[in-house]
Amino acid sequence: MFDLYQLSEDHIAVREAVRELCDAKVAPNAAAADENGEFPQASYDALRSSDFHAPHIPAEFGGAGADALATAIVIEEVARACASSSLIPAVNKLGTMPLLLSGDQALKERYLTPVARGEAMFSYCLSEPEAGSDAGSMTTRADRDGDHWILNGVKRWITNAGVSEYYTVFAVTTPGIGPKGISAFVIEKSDPGVSFGAPERKLGIKGSPTREVYFDNVRVPLDRIIGEPGTGFATAMKTLDHTRVTIAAQAVGIAAGALDAALAYAQERRQFGKPIADFQGMQFLLADMGMKLTAARELTYAAAARSERGDADLTYFGAAAKCFASDAAMEITTDAVQVLGGYGYTKDFPAERMMRDAKITQIYEGTNQVQRIVMARQLLKGVI
Ligand code: CAA
Numbered sequence: 001m002f003d004l005y006q007l008s009e010d011h012i013a014v015r016e017a018v019r020e021l022c023d024a025k026v027a028p029n030a031a032a033a034d035e036n037g038e039f040p041q042a043s044y045d046a047l048r049s050s051d052f053h054a055p056h057i058p059a060e061f062g063g064a065g066a067d068a069l070a071t072a073i074v075i076e077e078v079a080r081a082c083a084s085s086s087l088i089p090a091v092n093k094l095g096t097m098p099l100l101l102s103g104d105q106a107l108k109e110r111y112l113t114p115v116a117r118g119e120a121m122f123s124y125c126l127s128e129p130e131a132g133s134d135a136g137s138m139t140t141r142a143d144r145d146g147d148h149w150i151l152n153g154v155k156r157w158i159t160n161a162g163v164s165e166y167y168t169v170f171a172v173t174t175p176g177i178g179p180k181g182i183s184a185f186v187i188e189k190s191d192p193g194v195s196f197g198a199p200e201r202k203l204g205i206k207g208s209p210t211r212e213v214y215f216d217n218v219r220v221p222l223d224r225i226i227g228e229p230g231t232g233f234a235t236a237m238k239t240l241d242h243t244r245v246t247i248a249a250q251a252v253g254i255a256a257g258a259l260d261a262a263l264a265y266a267q268e269r270r271q272f273g274k275p276i277a278d279f280q281g282m283q284f285l286l287a288d289m290g291m292k293l294t295a296a297r298e299l300t301y302a303a304a305a306r307s308e309r310g311d312a313d314l315t316y317f318g319a320a321a322k323c324f325a326s327d328a329a330m331e332i333t334t335d336a337v338q339v340l341g342g343y344g345y346t347k348d349f350p351a352e353r354m355m356r357d358a359k360i361t362q363i364y365e366g367t368n369q370v371q372r373i374v375m376a377r378q379l380l381k382g383v384i
Helices: 009-025 027-036 041-049 068-081 083-102 105-116 232-268 280-309 314-344 351-362 368-381
Strands: 122-125 141-145 148-159 166-172 182-188 194-196 210-221
Touching (some): 009 027, 027 041, 027 351, 068 232, 068 280, 083 166, 083 232, 083 351, 105 166, 122 148, 148 166, 166 210, 182 210, 182 232, 232 280, 232 314, 232 351
Antiparallel strands (some): 141 148, 166 182
């Protein structure tokens, strides 16, 4: 298949606008968010002021109506400045995608509008302590009780837990039949019986809280189910097809920030009487970093174009982009630390933070081993 994507003037303008905003108002918060492990409220405020906090929400719900490629560009540029902050638009897309794909109109209007306005964020609750890669083995239950569902269970690794007002929660409504017994619900932070664990102490993305979410006899009105009972697992997987593209974009952005830092340092730092960028050994390293970044970005945008069109090969491309870009980001950020030498190993420069932040992109929204399972299944089905 040939036509991948082409950046329009609008896409280029979006990139310039986000970059300008992030250089001025997001990058300056990145080191402190990492050091203090605090949610970067100033970044959220800046992103909200320019409608970059949840750009994918359609105009009919008051959103900016960005297409999947523009949304990827926003997330990439925010991640270039601060990976933790990029989880604001990324997780808003992850949390709301089940509603966009499968929710009814009333539920969409009720819950997407506040997110578009920047009054609420939306998280996604799939994983559990004993159900990570094997998402279909979840045990959180939703039992029907008259005109309510009663939710009980624990979700783990929930990004932006506690700061989000809304949560898409996947739960078993018909036990014993596997993925076909799973349904999706919108849960509010203020629903009685919802509570949160302590923030996880992590290697990176320290400015984005990751916590357990507990559901203790949470009574959920019937109209808060997303789609028909039993369709939740398929909705969860379809969501990830789209949002693995956004994690790829995040990885591309982290890698781009690291390459920027490496290029600047290599031209400033002098050894043996000249800038280290003049040494061929350094040039080969920088060239490899650029090559990997370019390949990752092209694959990510090709996947974003498929996400926008809803192509049949999106499942493959989403997994491939996420897997390739996150592996590239890990290599590029590690090489950036190497270019900066001893300085790269310190917190006086951003490379070590970027290296720590890159690691999670190989793990969340499905480990890269799971991505390979997904890709292989698509290849064997002849989809590609
Ligand atoms: N689109 C539509 N339907 C899909 C689908 C897709 N992409 N993938 C699977 N399904 C459907 C299947 O068609 C199947 O239905 P049928 O029986 O009717 O065909 C059903 O769902 C079950 O599918 P599988 O048999 O493929 O399921 P499986 O148990 O073998 O699991 C898996 C497959 C790929 C390993 C899946 O469990 C998976 O993706 N695991 C990783 C989970 C993950 O990514 N978790 C991250 C959570 S988000 C996060 O990281 C937190 C955060 O906040 C950032």
